[in-house]
Amino acid sequence: MAAVAKWALLLLLGLALLAPAAQAADNKDKDKEKDKEKDRDKDKDKDKDKDKDKDKDKNKNKSPPPPPPYHPPPPPPRVPSPPPPIVSYSPPPVVSSPPPPLPSSPPPPVVSSPPPPVPSSPPPPVVSSPPPPLPQSPPPPVVVSSPPPPLPSSPPVPVPSPPTSNVVYCKNTTGYPTCTAPATCPKKCPQSCHMDCDTCKPVCDCNLPGAVCEDPRFIGGDGNTFYFHGRRDRDFCLLSDVNLHINGHFIGSHVPGARRDPTWVQAIAVQFSGHRLYVGARKTAAWDDDTDRLAIVYDGAPVEVQGVANVRWEAPSSPLSVTRTKAANGVLVELAGVFKITVIAVPITEEDSRVHSYGLRDGDCLAHLDLAFRFYSLTDDVHGVLGQTYRSSYVNRLDVAARMPVMGGERDFAASGLFATDCPVARFAHGRRADALAVASDELMTSVKCSAGLDGVGVVCKK
Numbered sequence: 001m002a003a004v005a006k007w008a009l010l011l012l013l014g015l016a017l018l019a020p021a022a023q024a025a026d027n028k029d030k031d032k033e034k035d036k037e038k039d040r041d042k043d044k045d046k047d048k049d050k051d052k053d054k055d056k057d058k059n060k061n062k063s064p065p066p067p068p069p070y071h072p073p074p075p076p077p078r079v080p081s082p083p084p085p086i087v088s089y090s091p092p093p094v095v096s097s098p099p100p101p102l103p104s105s106p107p108p109p110v111v112s113s114p115p116p117p118v119p120s121s122p123p124p125p126v127v128s129s130p131p132p133p134l135p136q137s138p139p140p141p142v143v144v145s146s147p148p149p150p151l152p153s154s155p156p157v158p159v160p161s162p163p164t165s166n167v168v169y170c171k172n173t174t175g176y177p178t179c180t181a182p183a184t185c186p187k188k189c190p191q192s193c194h195m196d197c198d199t200c201k202p203v204c205d206c207n208l209p210g211a212v213c214e215d216p217r218f219i220g221g222d223g224n225t226f227y228f229h230g231r232r233d234r235d236f237c238l239l240s241d242v243n244l245h246i247n248g249h250f251i252g253s254h255v256p257g258a259r260r261d262p263t264w265v266q267a268i269a270v271q272f273s274g275h276r277l278y279v280g281a282r283k284t285a286a287w288d289d290d291t292d293r294l295a296i297v298y299d300g301a302p303v304e305v306q307g308v309a310n311v312r313w314e315a316p317s318s319p320l321s322v323t324r325t326k327a328a329n330g331v332l333v334e335l336a337g338v339f340k341i342t343v344i345a346v347p348i349t350e351e352d353s354r355v356h357s358y359g360l361r362d363g364d365c366l367a368h369l370d371l372a373f374r375f376y377s378l379t380d381d382v383h384g385v386l387g388q389t390y391r392s393s394y395v396n397r398l399d400v401a402a403r404m405p406v407m408g409g410e411r412d413f414a415a416s417g418l419f420a421t422d423c424p425v426a427r428f429a430h431g432r433r434a435d436a437l438a439v440a441s442d443e444l445m446t447s448v449k450c451s452a453g454l455d456g457v458g459v460v461c462k463k
Ligand SMILES: *[C@@H]1O[C@H](CO)[C@@H](O)[C@H](O)[C@H]1NC(C)=O
Pocket: 172, 174, 175, 176
């Protein structure tokens, strides 16, 4: 390249030396012409620019016309819009198409089919390590299968018992539509409460008029609380009216050195219209809330009410009914228009015994009744430990301010037997001849034979 460049320079120098002045003049002319041509080009460029401007102007002027063409396009877009509906319609078909796949649910079958292959495939591995896998696999299934059964079976038992024992709710849903939530009985009365639909709060059954609870504490028809101790292993008239008589059988323990023996109501005997009802707590060594210890006998025949809450038994010959308030140890005894008696069988707990020095003995938890009476048709002549408090003329002579006002008069209320209506204050019109009838005590319950009484209305029970 360098050599070629040198030769080019020499040629140029030679030409420059030989070239005449005339050529220089020609060059000047050519330059002028070139300039002219440049000018012409410039003019052309200017014209071109002008044309461009003119085009722009034309475009501006012509813009109105173009719009029409452009507006038409919109329609096309509208045309696509119809398609959308079509698209929307397409979904249904799409939906319809899925069904086919569903019916074709071959997938499931496919899944089901795999298992077979799987078993078939495992065999080989099993075969490879036959002894270990086989023994191990069988045991697990057996163990796994056995646990499930116990689990389901065990939960049911504990689950139902708590709710039935101390959960209450308002059963009158039509009268109290807002009181629907269940409630738990207060600690004071974990076993014996009911829902007061008016206040929508649980109320201890033993805190209302007509209550006979604990050792034994009464709440009279007048609302005042008092104690009536009676005497253990004796019977007393709780209420006696012309058409209704109720005795209570008292049990107790012996506390050496104490001023008196503590007592409880173990059973009641209710007589009305020639019928007799016994409700008692069976003698029990070790208490279990879930084991029913109530004994009920109507006209000499044991009343069997299935151990399920709300199961109801109706007497064949009277408007008497017995309804379980819980699976065990709670019933509502009802005689339409006459009374409702809420009965709960409870034990003396070790804590009760310790706190109150009851002297609880081994082998007897002193099972007894907590009772809540409600009466609907008493006469004003009614009497008895509890009955007298429903008289309009009843004047409470007890010191109600005392911590434990005690009603005396054991002699006035003492009866010769559980179904005897011979207490001095007795008002029961049909009772006199009933004195001869034997007592259906708890101990006799399992081995008694009963038959119609001589007068046709009572019942004679013999061992
Ligand atoms: C329910 O409550 C209403 C309002 O207190 C009352 O009128 C009605 O008799 C009650 N029904 C029952 C079955 O107790």
